[in-house]
Amino acid sequence: MSKQRIVVVGNGMVGHKFIDNLVTSEHASRYQVITFSEEPRLAYDRVQLSKYFAGSTAEDLALTTESYYQDKGVNYVLSDKVVDLDFDNKEVVTASGRREAYDQLVLATGSFPFVPPIAGNDQPHCLVYRTIEDLEAITASAQQSKVGVVVGGGLLGLEAANALKQAGLETHVVEFAPRLMAVQLDEGGGKLLRSNIEALGVRVHTQKATTAIVAGEQYRYRMNFSDGSHLETDMILFSAGIRPQDELARKCGIDLGERGGVVVDNHCQTSVKNVYAIGECALWDGRIYGLVAPGYEMAKVALSHITGGDQQFTGADMSTKLKLLGVDVASVGDAHGNTPGCKSYTYSNDVDEVYKRIIVSADNTRLLGAVLVGDADGYGILQQLCVNKMDLPDDPNALILPSIDASGAMMGLDSLPDTAQICSCMDVSKGAICCAVQNGSQTMAEIKAETLASTSCGGCTALVKQVLDAELTNLGVEVKNDICEHFAYSRQQLSDIVRVTKVRSFEVLLDSHGKGHGCEICKPTVGSILASFWNDYILEDAHIGLQDSNDIFLGNLQKDGTYSVVPRVAAGEITPDKLIVLGEVAKQFHLYTKVTGGQRIDLFGAQLNDLPHIWRILVDAGFETGHAYGKSVRTVKSCVGSTWCRYGVDDSVGLAIEIEDRYKGLRSPHKLKFAVSGCTRECAEAQSKDVGIIATEKGWNLYVCGNGGMRPRHADLFATGLDKKTLIKYVDRFLMFYVRTADRLQRTSVWLENLEGGLEYLRKVVIEDSLSIGVELEAEMAHNISNYQCEWKTTIENPERLKRFSHFINTDTRDSNLAYVVERNQIRPANEQERIAVVEVIEPLMA
């Protein structure tokens, strides 16, 4: 029997889902699939589109690859739009004239952004936000713009505003309705969201209807509003909702709704036989579903009908949880309380900026809906209560009041049925997760790979983790996290052992808790733990063999075996005299000189023999070690701040110096980078640091757990409007809590992502002192600070230590293998070819 041909028009998230479901099903062999996309690439994750501006690439966003389709025998045609359907011959026709026959046709054409009919809306810097090509256009436009406006204050509009803000533009949101996210939020929630977003520097204008876009005076365009006011901007993003992409269906006479959308029945069949419609182009029961989860459900239903099954689409839960501009927002069920006779409970807290409201049935037994802003941790439980029509607890207050642990004590996960859908995007039930755990999955990564739960919007991550942990506990599984073959402990456990047993050497610890001789993994780990608890000088004989070469020689080992020298330049502030000393040292010792990203000066190519001489000069000139070689606090970057800058709100340099001096030398599981910006223009890039501080009119805003590097992560806003004393208290606690609990080489970002309870939990520990360890953490930090010593000063004052700083132990000769060439007037290591022509080793000019 020959295979049936299925043609899928559109390769967006839902079209791809249909195909993936088919090719991984038992029916795969009976069908041949071909899909068309007008876009130049296969399906990608539109839900995560804003990540593109945080550094994700098109590849990161991709949901599939061409090689996957090839492996699965899926034919695909990119950049060729289907423009006609020939129902008589059962063929589709593309823009390039290609004709392909079908037995079953699936329309997954999605939607397009609605651009309000405003005069002047078609100018070059008036853009929309839906495809990767749109994002590329936005990026290009943003580079030539200072101010950007998003038209539309809904979910997508706020995502788009985030994109503009990340691009560094002064950002405005213009909304027609009286509040933000009018569909999902009630008045109280919308108000709080607005104040949160405005605190981040985004200007919100509600009840504004744009009448025309004309040439601006100060900026590129002027938007005129119906109330006579206006706003000038360089670029405009329209994000005023979506419209179903039903052009093809309309042209070919398939039944549409009055306001568009391809009408489908419970099987996702259209009015034409053998033609289905799924996702945002489909109109079911008079509704378009603009979320991905219902689209995925439709994909399943259509496939079921084609392959002879009987699944039906009967509507979908439109609950959502997301983070908009750093603010947690969630909406469940009947968020507006439209159900007749319903009642509500409201909790509103202006101090912590939290708003929660739940809507319950007239008889107070069922949850009908909820709105959460500022703290959406309860979302998982509330959504489950609502969807599964479960009994409300005796006191529904408990669901929103902060003093009660809504997820744990009040309603255990055990009470959820196995059929409860935990991940709505990927349709994963509690039972499926438990089953995966029973089959051996023990980590979030494994659960994600096995069940796909939490791999789309991520809103269910906390709940999935809870189910995972609960099931692991049920099975009596203990999770192994050994650091290496010598110790059957995690870094945190080793750290606890050191603290409790007061062990002060690796040998003793290895005898009591380990085996073998150690290695380059456990030795530096234990060395770092010992240093962070006891802060002994790290070149003590007992510790020396534990250290990486960098720590032993207090420099960064370079590829040719030489070291780089980085003195501390707190906050990047340096006197001309000190700058001259650095220049003189570099000249005398023939060092390559480069300014670092952390506002310091790096001197490369120092040989072991020269390091003490170099540092003698530097220490005499008042420099200290910069710890650039260690897993420790590196720099506190700063902008020039209010002392010089016209826009500065507070003295960022002063605070940065104070902080750098406070935490210098602190040993940690990985390097730590800080920054302080003097205003929300954020020139110090504090939001990409482990600890970022930004001055506002109301005080300091504290961001935590960001980083640049291989996997950049935006820092999370941790606390706002702090005075300096509180700020330092929080940073003390945060740092010590991280030093104590993180794994080896785990940066704060990954640590936070693995921290159960996430940012909220961290806030509880640090701000509310929920574990009652605040005083202890501060005391530990104080101990560290009082024990600080400049390792280089200690080293050069001790002749015994200096013995190590020689390439050979039995002669003063230097390493003859080193060879340099001159490039751009400075030295660099010679490469293989250049080595063939002998290059002279440069001897320093010893004074």
Place this chain on the structure above:
Amino acid sequence: MTKQWQTVCKVEDVTPGTGVCALIAGKQVAIFRTLKEKKLFALDNFDPFGKANVLSRGIQGSIGDDLVVASPLYKQHFVLSTGKCLEEDVTIPVYHVREVDGVVEVAA
């Protein structure tokens, strides 16, 4: 030709668990002293992967039953007694080393 034993340094100049580098007959020799048994080993100092004279600055330890040093550049492990690399099919030269009256001697 028998190689000559050459005096390098006092044994306490090599802190247990660390290494030093000596220049012996024009060769760079990395000398290691182990942490537990205080045993001496001598290998070539040249890291064939990083192409730099750095092995004496690596961290010592054990992988299974083998005593090893990890290159400080790219962390390949070399067995102290044989010079065999555990990750790649490479073996680096090893040299004779001994302690005589508190003095380290190498024949290279």
